[in-house]
Amino acid sequence: MKTFNYHSAKDVKEASKLASSNSAFLAGGMTTIPSMKLGLASYKDIIDIKRIKKLSGIKVSGKKVTIGATTKHSEVASSKDVKKAIPSLAALAEGIGDPQVRNRGTIGGSIANNDPAADYPSACIALNATIHTNNRSIVAEKFFTGMFETCLKSNEVIEAIEFSIPEKSSYQKLPNPASRYAIIGVYVAKHKTGINVGVTGAKSCVYNDKDLAGALTKNFSSSAIDNVKISSSGMNSDIHASSDYRANMVKAFAKKAVDAC
């Protein structure tokens, strides 16, 4: 790993001030550190935000669950509050990587990285999340802009992610047997205001499948999905799954998610 200057920021203001076009914020480091080791990324400055207390924690109030950016996957998975308010979100966190990754990896890190096969981005889409940064509040559908891309500026720090508590929801994924990243992950959430179907793993970026959501709005049952055509155009194709297979799995796992709601 190429060397860098390590900074531990005491607050968000300091973290933001230290940032440049050649820096990265460090939370759990579950992607950043291996990426640096593999030579896929290098930075002059690494700005650790883990010791900023206000970035961690879980709060449930009214119809919202707000999770601090540096809250670890294991904390979300085991949180009584999350299990009660949005059990599917706790289950999603429990299915990320392995126990040691869950003991370090954070929700803010996951969504800032926006890996096309990460789990949390689909939750943000399905649960009408608002991403709060030190500068603004961004709705999930505008936050994720492409493969490993978000609308975050280089000095912008995610502070918390606010999820809407749905009437019912379920996340179902076909995990890669080695990494547990989603070959396909489908997050179905039924809100009073409408239905979202967040799909991860299928394309270069997470998306809300409007066709599936439309069919489920008319009839919230897995049979309603039978007649929805999922095109494989634009879907990922790799050693794990072809685009046709992925398209088929989106449908199969959407049905599974509806049945589990």
Next chain:
Amino acid sequence: MKKIAIEVNGKKVSKEIQDHTTLSGLLRDILNLTGTHIGCDTSQCGACVVHVDGKSIKSCTALAADLDGSKVTTIEGLASNGKLHPMQEAFKKMHGLQCGFCTPGMVMSAVDLLKNKKNPSDQEIRDWLEGNICRCTGYHNIVAAVKEAASKM
């Protein structure tokens, strides 16, 4: 360079380290605690699992600079007064290892499991050891060893 003070296996350690030194690098190269192994070096194989503040993590993917003030337990810290930890004893008894490369990580991970779950089922053990890879394919006896340890601890 960064100065850090941590506790490793109950001993206080102060060192000046490079900013990009990983915990596994600190343990092996600076403190000569070579029981912690480095396999993949990218947090997939689990050979480097140690405990930091009571929780199992992959030490190859943690910066030492970020652990200032932490308490670290490595495989060398399990045995006490020359007596193997029950988990180590169980791995020996149940032949839970062949080449032994993955074993320190397996043992550290399994000890963390039993902290949270006293009597895990086979499935729970297998799920928990998700992040520990054994290329001798010794999983069956590893699961048996964890069960054996659970009955003794």
